[in-house]
Amino acid sequence: MITETLIKPPSPGMGFTAGSLMNDSLLQALGIRHVFASCGSEQDDHVNQVRTGGDWIMLATLGGGGTIAAGDGSFASLPTTLFLAPSGLCFEERAIRGAAWSWLCLRVGLAPGSPFLDLLPKQPWLGRPGLECFQCISDIVATLHGCPTGYRYVAVARLIVLLGILDRLIKRGKRPAISEAVDRACSLLCREPGRTWSVPELARRCGMSESSLAHRFHAETGDTPRRWLAAQRMREARRLLAGRISIKEVSERLGFSSRYHFTRVFTRLEGLPPGRFQRLATRR
Incomplete structure (x- = not known):
């Protein structure tokens, strides 16, 4: 049996259920x-508390944006x-003030022993998976919303297809174990992040030689x-601003x-100015 819920399209500040598949x-x-x-x-600094329960949640941001506080991250x-x-x-989700956060969301429940359990991360993950992944999510939402049964x-x-893409993407992001030399290099960089480090000095x-360190790193x-x-x-x-x-x-x-x-570097890399990030981080 296939069940679905169809509600009128959303206006800013609300979401709606496009449809569902269950008991099939x-x-x-x-x-x-x-x-x-x-x-x-969502807009106007909207805050939302979300519990996944036994489901996996996939939240794709289309426009605007916000911050997500999950565990220690x-x-x-x-x-x-x-x-x-x-x-x-x-x-916890918090929309950036003054910018509507537009999104698509899938909530997937997997049974014990499902072959797809190994394809999804066990920790929160955020990345840019590419247009094919977004197209899959968009197709799922559109299909459940408007197509015949x-x-x-x-x-x-x-x-x-989407789960396969995510599996390849996440596995590709995994790296081999860190060697003692690279671990030492990372420790030095972490210990003095404000220092102007050069590869020869590191x-x-x-x-190690410069070429060996650069290659192994x-x-x-x-x-x-x-x-x-x-x-x-x-x-x-981010830690200091918070x-x-x-x-x-x-x-x-x-x-x-x-x-x-x-401010220029932080805004380019993080997507919002440090002042706005600090206001969001300290308001929790």
């Missing part, structure tokens, strides 16, 4: 209990990003030391030439 023999054969699809738009959900929440998680299995097929401190972390340090600085910046440290002091601690330079 094909789903049961695949180890899928149900699929709920929804979409909506904080994620900036911006256009073209996808947030995956595993079962058993509670997280017989076409609902198109949504199941697109879900299988290689000397790690007892990229192979094991997926980044160059310079880009890895930039990401570490942003992580430290701790109510002034933007000027954060920029000085992290080795930026000026507050303006820090």
Whole structure:
């Protein structure tokens, strides 16, 4: 049996259920209990508490954006990003003030022993999976919302494709174990993120040649030391800003030439100015 709920399209500040699949023999054969699809738009600093229960949640941001607090992590959900929440998680969504957060959402329930359980992450994950992934989610939402009952299995097929894409994407992001030399390099960069590090100095401190360190560092972390340090600085910046440290002091601690330079880099990498991030982070 296929059940669905159809409600009029959303206006800003609300979401609606596009449709659902549940108690279906094909789903049961695949180890899928149900699929709920929804979409909506939130604005004006809207806050929403979400519990996944036994489901996996896939939240695709189309426009605007917000912050997601999940466990010990904080994620900036911006256009073209996808947030995956595993079962058993509670997280908080907060829309960026003055910008409508438009989204598509799938809530998938998997049965014990489902072959798809190994395809989804066990921890919160956020990334930019590409247009094919967004097309799958869009097709599922549209199919469950407006197509005749017989076409609902198109949504199941697109879900299988989507899970395969996510599996390849997440596995591709996994890196080999970190060697002692690269671990030391990362520790040095973390210990002094505001220092102007050069590859020759880092290689000397790690007892390696420049070329060996650069090659091994990229192979094991997926980044160059310079880009890895930039990401570490942003992580430290988010932590300091959430701790109510002034933007000027954060920029000085992290080795930026000026507050303006820090603001420009932070906005480019994080998608919102540090002042706005701090207001969102300290309002929780």
